[in-house]
């Protein structure tokens with residue numbers, strides 16, 4: 278344990294002292310397993326055996342309640358998701374039409390089905406258009422999300438002409454699952470004012486005509502500025518976030534992050550309201566977006582942090598794009614496996630330096646978006662320059678995704694003290710398309726090199742990047758332990774699989790470390806916040822292919838228990854509309 282102070286409490290915790298029994302997997306090296314834990318004022322005050330706990334309570338004259346309801350269950354630290362976009366995920370789920378190729382859960386546990394063929398996709402979009410028109414919204418923006426054209430089984434091209442064929446009297450913005458690309462119909466292109474004068478890298482054209490595909494945030498936000506993706510009122514956002522946190526809690530999540538707090542607007546005041554609401558079942562780590570938050574704004578967070586909401590890290594997004602969107606920056610001279618040219622940096626290195634230097638000088642850690650191998654080189658150069666000019670030995674700069682990182686780059690990361698947060702759900706969902714289209718059958722085996730990270734001693738977590746894929750830590754553990762694609766069942770890179778212990782560490786203490794909160798959360802340990810998930814099977818003991826099928830029976834946030842019975846943890850694939 279470090280001596281770093283806790284934040285002040287964000288909520289009143291129960292005054293009861295409770296002795297819980299069960300099979301605890303603590304993720305604490307000093308005491309890896311335990312059969313009892315005592316919770317008081319939202320924290321663990323003792324972890325060990327039941328006899329030891331009773332002796333401790335008697336010696337300290339603490340009256341308590343014995344709770345044996347989880348005696349036959351496995352109890353692990355509450356899961357921590359160190360890279361997600363919960364506000365976007367919550368609002369998209371609550372307000373926009375999901376037309377993705379992977380099934381996910383919507384508001385109130387409603388299943389959002391997948392569509393994998395042109396027929397299924399067209400039927401789904403048509404139903405959204407009809408609902409839009411019946412609500413009297415003809416002519417207003419129709420917002421759709423979740424598209425990944427590479428996962429369409431019949432190769433359907435989703436462009437402006439396809440969307441026009443389904444709807445030409447309301448502007449449509451259809452966001453890709455990657456959130457780096459969208460496609461718009463003709464009316465939307467006209468309303469926003471895209472033209473052939475725009476940069477063709479980002480506003481795509483073919484045969485001298487715009488295709489409707491818009492790449493990367495700066496140009497996508499132009500449509501948002503003229504009315505697309507209306508996110509609703511603050512009350513809409515609060516309702517959506519409470520519902521979203523409840524869904525995450527049902528999957529054992531106790532701490533969420535906003536790894537890009539500020540996109541497109543600053544949600545911090547909203548998060549402060551949520552952090553005071555007991556019905557909001559999560560802690561929140563905000564990563565302040567750069568350069569939106571200047572030095573004064575960054576400094577102001579420190580005095581306001583509490584154990585339900587903190588902003589101790591920053592995020593820089595304007596680097597490269599996504600691999601499946603073919604916008605990630607590859608090594609110089611390389612192309613994608615299918616011949617597509619490498620993506621580009623959003624801005625040059627000097628602009629990137631100018632955007633982040635104030636956060637580095639303050640000693641705040643920066644999480645850099647990074648997908649392509651070429652981008653890893655650029656960012657390691659940038660971090661080296663920052664550290665040479667203004668040494669900050671304690672910062673934990675982090676490369677987010679860093680999916681194509683190679684062993685030499687990892688050696689450099691280790692030297693520079695840089696960590697990474699690898700994409701936990703990419704191989705399970707995009708393994709096949711990476712093997713056949715983006716990076717090829719050899720390179721796919723080393724994407725997201727989990728095991729090499731362990732071997733090279735690089736601190737890491739794994740993440741879902743919700744809205745990109747749904748938050749679901751047990752499924753993500755399964756993904757990192759099996760590296761199997763759910764579509765074909767093929768395994769990509771057996772050598773990079775994690776053991777169950779390593780995978781559990783990655784979604785608990787590993788994530789806490791990346792958040793710089795390993796003294797507060799991430800393990801079941803005396804003095805830490807009493808966040809835990811109660812499972813119906815032991816993830817260290819079940820066959821590794823069954824980890825995704827483990828059910829969460831209950832989740833505790835600061836000792837406050839929410840009981841769940843029928844939680845579904847395995848996403849179904851290939852359901853028809």
Ligand SMILES: [Zn+2]
Pocket residue numbers: 360361362536537742
């Ligand atoms: Zn992200």
